[in-house]
Amino acid sequence: MQKILIVEDESVIRAALRRLLERHGYILDEAGSVAEAQSDYSLASYDLIISDLRLPGSPGTDLIALAGSTPVLIMTSYASLRSAVDSMRMGAVDYIAKPFDHADMLQAVQRVIDKHAQHKAPKGKKATKSEKTEATPSSAAQDNNPTMIIGECDAMQALAEHVGKFAPTDSTVLVLGETGTGKELVAREIHALSRRAEQTLISVNCAAIPETLIESELFGYEKGAFTGANTNRMGLIEAADGGTLFLDEIGELPMEAQARLLRFIQEGEIRRIGSVHSRKVNVRLICATHRDLQTLASEGSFRQDLFYRINVLRLKLPPLRERGKDILFLAERLLEKQAARAKRGTMTLSPRAIQAITTYQWPGNVREMEHAIERAVILTDGTEIDNEALGIDLELVNINRLRGDRMNSGANKRQPRNSDPVEDLSLEDYFQRFVIEHQDSMSETELAQKLGISRKCLWERRQRFEIPRKKAGGSRPRKAAG
CATH class of the missing domain: 3.40.50.2300 (Response regulator)
Structure with a gap:
């Protein structure tokens, strides 16, 4: 141990x-x-x-x-x-x-x-079975396929092939996909398979750093550049010199930082805030976002020239709901992993759990599934996991599936203007309406449980759909003064 x-x-x-x-x-x-x-x-x-x-x-x-x-x-x-x-x-x-x-x-x-x-294992010595940990990077098959990319569907096989081709280069990679699809895992895999694998990988969530700090975080600053700058500071880009910089949620970068980032990409150099001297850096850039950067660029909220610079090699991660048989395969792998960590021995999925896993839409994708299975392993006393332990309401899943079937069957038909608006709701519309209608009477935990997602996933989707969390005691928005 x-x-x-x-x-x-x-x-x-x-x-x-x-x-x-x-x-x-x-x-x-x-x-x-x-x-x-x-x-x-x-x-x-x-x-x-x-x-x-x-x-x-x-x-x-x-x-x-x-x-x-x-x-x-x-x-x-x-x-x-x-x-x-x-x-x-x-x-x-x-x-x-x-x-x-x-x-x-x-x-x-x-x-x-x-x-x-x-690194501790002697060179040439193969790890024994007991030394391997399933469902982790070191436990992958002994071929050259990317170890973190699991799946047999066409989209995942194409993704694995592209990662294998992109990794040995120094070209910029743009990873696209919904929240929870594993964009950072793909970035880590590209780095691990690259010539820079022994160097540093710096990961930055652009959405998590306040707008006022993002430039100083990325580019660093000189002593006296602004109030509170009491010493010289190296930026994250400079810290990644010789290695890889992963910019997650690059679509959240403010315009000023975008301009400085563009210069870094074009010239291969950075200038700390308050400095008159530029520094050459050798950094491989990987960017990721769940947003449509091309649309943002056309709307003027993302620089078009920066979009063209980072859109060199592009990878598209499919959402979990579109991965067919991979969904159950991935669920079983995650179950093995979580059961081993909890020292629970062999655990299985009940028929109702399999039905729930394969019919639920998984709006939080792989991250949501992993959290649901971890919770189910902890809550289940026996060896068989049911859908209730997963936190998936089969009745709600079936209602959504029927709604989707009706929408698909009527896609080529002209819908009457006075049709029931509920039937025209997409899953994203359903999420937004459910949260807005129930957030005054339910806690965040209760909302997440009813939607079958984690609290973190709920928070991320609030940010994505710009649904602010209402504070206690303020059920109605106040009117602006004047």
């Missing part, structure tokens, strides 16, 4: 991490500071150290030198993202922003441990 040391001074976060990781089969020790970790434990005996950046006494980055070959994963807040870049320059294997999503933390932990295990 893999051993992890948590170094965090906040006991609440430490306890939450312990519960999360122990539930997935890891052995945990914990410390409240670097000094405590060094005095109480042998740092080299762990498979991974997870440390907060800011600790009483010495910073978490001091563990990088003290831990020897043991990898150190740094936790930091979004406000300290610049410090995370410095941490990676000092030798941290990766960083994760707080507050973190449980799935993101588990993915990061497994990814780092798998990579560390590969």
Whole structure:
């Protein structure tokens, strides 16, 4: 079993991490500071150290030198993202922003441990079956196919082929797909199969950084460039020099940042804010978005010249609902993975669960499915998972399917103007109407449960459809003054 040391001074976060990781089969020790970790434990005996950046006494980055070959994963807040870049320059294997999503933390932990295990294994020695972890990058078939791309449908096979061709180049890649389809996994796979695999991959969610900070985060700044700039700071692009920069949700970049990004792509150089000197950088760029950039460009909210620059090699990820037999295959793989992590042995899907999985539309795509199966494994006492544990209402699924069938059968017919508006609702329309009609009487958790999605997916779709969350006590929007 893999051993992890948590170094965090906040006991609440430490306890939450312990519960999360122990539930997935890891052995945990914990410390409240670097000094405590060094005095109480042998740092080299762990498979991974997870440390907060800011600790009483010495910073978490001091563990990088003290831990020897043991990898150190740094936790930091979004406000300290610049410090995370410095941490990676000092030798941290990766960083994760707080507050973190449980799935993101588990993915990061497994990814780092798998990579560390590969480096520790003697060259030429093949891993035994017990050393492999199914449904992770290191457990892929021993062919040259991309390891994270699972699926037999035509779209996924074409995607795997294109990734294999695109990865060895240095050309910019644009990854398109709905939220939850795995755009970041594809970006990581391209990096892992490229000539830059041993260099840094910096991932940036452009939608998660405040508009006022995005330029300083990407390009860095010089001391005195603005109020609060007390020292020189390296930007994320410069930090990725020699490696790969992944810009997720690039459609959310403000226009000013788009102009600076265009210059970086054209000239291969960046200029820190407040500096008169440019710096040459060698960075492979991968961009991703769930939005239609071509439409945004025609509307003037995204630069056309930038769109043409990043639209060199394009990958389109199909939504889960369009992947046919892959849906059940993927669900079974995820079930194996989650059951193994929870040490539940072999678990199966009941006929009703299979019906629910294959008929539900999965608006949150693979991410939503993974969360639903993880929840079902935890809630199920026996070995067979039912649709109720998945949180999928079969009656609602069947109603939506019948509605879709009626819409498809009448697609070529002219609909009367006074027809029932419910029958003309798309799934996206249904989502928007349901949230707007029920958000005053239901909590976010209840809304997510009724829709059969996670709270995170609900939040993401609120952002996508621009449905603000109403505050308690304010059921009606106030009229503007005057």
